Amino acid sequence: MKIVALAGGVGGAKLVDGLAQVLHPKDLTVIVNTGDDFHHWGLKICPDLDTVCYTLAGLANPETGWGRRDETWKVLSEISQLKGEDWFKIGDRDLATHIERTERIAAGKRLSEITNSFCQAWGIAISVLPMTDEPVTTIVKTQEQGDLAFQDYFVHQLCEPKVKGFKFAGVEFSRPSPGVLEAITEADAVVFCPSNPWVSLDPILSVPGITPAVKKTKIVAAVTPIIAGATIKGPAAKMFLELGIEPSAFAVAQHYEGMLTHFILDALDQDLEIRIAGLGMNTMVTNTVMKSTDDRHKLAADVLNFIQRTA
Amino acid sequence: MKIVALAGGVGGAKLVDGLAQVLHPKDLTVIVNTGDDFHHWGLKICPDLDTVCYTLAGLANPETGWGRRDETWKVLSEISQLKGEDWFKIGDRDLATHIERTERIAAGKRLSEITNSFCQAWGIAISVLPMTDEPVTTIVKTQEQGDLAFQDYFVHQLCEPKVKGFKFAGVEFSRPSPGVLEAITEADAVVFCPSNPWVSLDPILSVPGITPAVKKTKIVAAVTPIIAGATIKGPAAKMFLELGIEPSAFAVAQHYEGMLTHFILDALDQDLEIRIAGLGMNTMVTNTVMKSTDDRHKLAADVLNFIQRTA
Numbered sequence: 001m002k003i004v005a006l007a008g009g010v011g012g013a014k015l016v017d018g019l020a021q022v023l024h025p026k027d028l029t030v031i032v033n034t035g036d037d038f039h040h041w042g043l044k045i046c047p048d049l050d051t052v053c054y055t056l057a058g059l060a061n062p063e064t065g066w067g068r069r070d071e072t073w074k075v076l077s078e079i080s081q082l083k084g085e086d087w088f089k090i091g092d093r094d095l096a097t098h099i100e101r102t103e104r105i106a107a108g109k110r111l112s113e114i115t116n117s118f119c120q121a122w123g124i125a126i127s128v129l130p131m132t133d134e135p136v137t138t139i140v141k142t143q144e145q146g147d148l149a150f151q152d153y154f155v156h157q158l159c160e161p162k163v164k165g166f167k168f169a170g171v172e173f174s175r176p177s178p179g180v181l182e183a184i185t186e187a188d189a190v191v192f193c194p195s196n197p198w199v200s201l202d203p204i205l206s207v208p209g210i211t212p213a214v215k216k217t218k219i220v221a222a223v224t225p226i227i228a229g230a231t232i233k234g235p236a237a238k239m240f241l242e243l244g245i246e247p248s249a250f251a252v253a254q255h256y257e258g259m260l261t262h263f264i265l266d267a268l269d270q271d272l273e274i275r276i277a278g279l280g281m282n283t284m285v286t287n288t289v290m291k292s293t294d295d296r297h298k299l300a301a302d303v304l305n306f307i308q309r310t311a
Numbered sequence: 312m313k314i315v316a317l318a319g320g321v322g323g324a325k326l327v328d329g330l331a332q333v334l335h336p337k338d339l340t341v342i343v344n345t346g347d348d349f350h351h352w353g354l355k356i357c358p359d360l361d362t363v364c365y366t367l368a369g370l371a372n373p374e375t376g377w378g379r380r381d382e383t384w385k386v387l388s389e390i391s392q393l394k395g396e397d398w399f400k401i402g403d404r405d406l407a408t409h410i411e412r413t414e415r416i417a418a419g420k421r422l423s424e425i426t427n428s429f430c431q432a433w434g435i436a437i438s439v440l441p442m443t444d445e446p447v448t449t450i451v452k453t454q455e456q457g458d459l460a461f462q463d464y465f466v467h468q469l470c471e472p473k474v475k476g477f478k479f480a481g482v483e484f485s486r487p488s489p490g491v492l493e494a495i496t497e498a499d500a501v502v503f504c505p506s507n508p509w510v511s512l513d514p515i516l517s518v519p520g521i522t523p524a525v526k527k528t529k530i531v532a533a534v535t536p537i538i539a540g541a542t543i544k545g546p547a548a549k550m551f552l553e554l555g556i557e558p559s560a561f562a563v564a565q566h567y568e569g570m571l572t573h574f575i576l577d578a579l580d581q582d583l584e585i586r587i588a589g590l591g592m593n594t595m596v597t598n599t600v601m602k603s604t605d606d607r608h609k610l611a612a613d614v615l616n617f618i619q620r621t622a
Contacts (some may be wrong), residue, residue: 041410042353042417054319078407084414092403096389103395106353121393195520258369 001309004187004217005030007049008200009229009234010065011225012193013055014290016126019191019301020056020292025125032209033195034111035138035168035203040088041079043098046103047151048200049115049130049214050097056148057122057235059093066235068093068097087156107278112177115227127183131204132174138199141169150199159235166198171206189262189307194288196236197227197255205259219298219307221262223288223299224249228268230287262310264288281299282310312619315498315528316341321358321376321510321544322536323504324366325601327437330502330603331367333506340494342521344506345441346449346479346514348464351399352390354409355416358462359511360426360441361408368433376544381405391494396465403447423488424496438494442515443485449510450478470546477509482517492524500530500573500618505599507536507547507567516570525566525570530618532573534599535560539579541547543600555611561586573615574620575599593621 003023005016016030018103026278033048047066054060054068062069071091080086090098097118104114110133119128138150142161153161184190185300197203205211229247231237240247249265253276266288267273279282284306290296314334316327318341327341345361358377365371367381372378380521382402391397396447401409408429415425430439445449449461464472495501506512516522525531540558542548551558560576562589574592576618588594595617601607 042413072385072403074403075386075407075410082411082429084405084407084411092383092385093389095406096386096393096395099386100390100393102353117544119394127408148504153442 001028001188001304002027002186003189003191003304004183005191005193005196006033006194006201006204007031007048007052007065008038008195009051010031011290012048012195012200013052013060013065014296015191015193015223015299015303016052017055017289017293018296018298019304021128021297022300023205024124029127029129029179029187030143031129031131031180031183031204033134033200033203034132035171035199036150036154037135038137038149040085040151041098043095043102045088045098045151046101046111046130049111049128050094051309053118053122053124055118056124056126056128056203059122060148067091068267070251077293079253087220088151091258104140109121112179125177128179129183131180131207131210132179134170134174136171136174136207137169137202137275138200139169141165141167154235160240163185163239164201164237165243168203168206172208174207176207176209180207184210184213184217185292187217188311189221190214190217191303191307192256192260194223194225194232194237196234198230198236198239211259219311220260221264221303222252222256222260223264223303224266224269225253226252227266227288244267248272249298253281260305265308282306312499312615313338314340314500314615315494316501316502317342317344317361317506317512317515318342318359318504319506320347320362321366322601323359323506323511324371324376325607326504326534326610326614327363328366328604329601329607329609330615332608332614333611334437336438340438340490340498341442342442342491342494342515343445343536344511344514346447346482346494346510347461347465348446351446351462352396352401352409354406355414356399356409356442357422360422360439361405363439364426364429364433364435365465367430367435367437367439369463370433376403385495386411391470399462400590403443410493411613421488423490424511434612438490440491440494441488442518443522444488444493445481447482447485447514447518448480449514450480451510452476452478463533470549472588474509474546474550476554477513479514479517481515483519485518487518491518493518494522495521498528499622500532500615501525502526502532503567503571503620505534507542507545507550508563509547509550522570530573530622531571532574532575532614532618533563533567533571534614535563535577535580537563538577538599550585559583561595564592573618580614593617
């Protein structure tokens with residue numbers, strides 16, 4: 001079975017890692033959000049791409065989920081000493097990725113080519129594709145401070161400003177990166193990983209051509225990023241609330257209504273299953289919390305079994 | 312006594328450090344070669360400025376003379392893993408300097424302002440000035456490979472290509488950085504540190520306005536970078552040879568004939584003293600090898616005493 005996964009950062013990366021443990025590498029493609037990409041220290045930083053790649057390569061920091069394991073912080077501490085910008089925490093190993101990527105972009109390479117080359121160097125066998133090679137910038141519209149670039153909202157302001165909406169600047173002019181539409185067209189199923197609907201998956205789905213391709217796929221399954229009204233990590237639940245929607249697995253399913261054929265919700269939300277099924281989706285209740293590598297493997301296997309038996 | 316020192320990298324930095332131990336900070340200005348500056352990993356790197364500053368701040372690697380003490384190499388090793396450029400060895404702490412400088416240049420700051428700000432952060436009290444804020448690029452003309460950028464010749468090719476001459480690209484359009492001409496004009500003496508005449512001091516002296524200002528100074532003293540026909544470090548002796556000149560303290564003195572009033576040669580070259588005096592220079596023979604911090608202090612004191620008693 002050929003699977004395309006759509007993923008943002010930490011939660012998404014974990015499920016992708018689980019799927020990579022279960023599927024043949026040729027049968028798994030992950031399309032990653034690049035709306036959070038930004039420039040810092042003059043370098044192009046792609047937080048979600050890096051989190052997905054580090055996780056797949058076994059290089060991710062197991063405590064935080066993002067950044068590198070065995071990380072050191074010499075550069076950051078010296079930049080602080082020079083009174084440079086130190087609000088965004090770049091570790092030494094992680095920094096090398098940004099430097100090398102920025103160099104190659106300056107040399108005219110596409111983000112997708114660079115990502116592919118990094119995956120080879122890191123021993124990643126599955127196909128990891130940025131949603132687009134072109135610049136798309138997620139803007140968080142806030143009540144107090146107007147438009148904020150995503151990393152400013154997320155890291156600098158710790159998600160404190162109240163959200164009014166989102167904008168993916170430049171998305172209307174962007175094209176899916178090479179291989180994205182082909183992978184979706186050839187896929188037996190598209191899996192929405194447990195990533196933030198507003199700022200991780202919506203940007204991917206907003207790249208012209210991707211949503212129509214996804215809709216043509218026989219099976220489109222989502223794993224809820226919201227459990228018992230909250231998120232494991234990140235501001236998704238807070239965003240639903242501030243937009244006037246009660247955060248829940250049902251709200252997530254409704255967000256994607258018309259696109260999803262399958263929905264996987266957590267055992268803690270079993271009572272929502274009937275309402276979600278009422279949206280015309282096949283539902284499965286399972287443990288969706290991934291604390292260990294084994295949890296990732298098990299959730300991925302659950303998702304694939306569910307898809308296969310209801311195909 | 313107000314002193315202006317002209318310096319390149321390691322040897323020059325050591326004497327400047329000695330002078331800084333002896334003089335009041337207000338009485339010492341160092342003008343540093345920027346002809347070796349280049350771009351690598353997308354960053355502006357100023358090897359001589361950094362060596363001088365790290366040395367003055369007590370941050371320099373005591374083994375190599377360049378780079379940082381307590382250095383780590385995580386970024387470089389990760390860049391190697393990604394098959395990036397790893398021939399130029401940038402340590403993690405050192406890298407922070409280049410990142411922050413590049414950021415500030417991109418933000419419109421001048422190299423001299425940035426250097427001043429870094430000196431404050433590092434606790435350097437004397438005035439450290441780049442020779443110019445504008446781009447000047449030292450080109451080594453070689454027999455085998457034509458024109459080579461300095462770092463390519465020096466680090467990548469390990470000074471192996473035979474030298475035919477030098478070019479300081481852009482120097483004719485450059486201006487001394489703010490404060491350079493004022494410092495020379497106010498100085499009682501200009502001291503040429505034991506740096507490479509061809510690629511460290513000549514670039515400084517080629518910036519329009521600097522040589523005329525130096526020539527107006529009452530005392531212009533040079534400390535030989537060549538001892539017993541060889542250099543402690545770097546390719547100066549090899550360059551003299553390849554240009555058909557026997558490398559010696561005399562050759563250095565002759566190189567600067569018409570500009571120098573004072574010349575300090577090493578005890579090992581005592582036999583050259585009469586020939587150098589014959590060029591119309593006051594001479595002093597002393598130990599010019601600086602192995603310890605104490606040696607730097609002693610040589611600086613010797614030079615200042617020599618200047619004062621012959622002024």
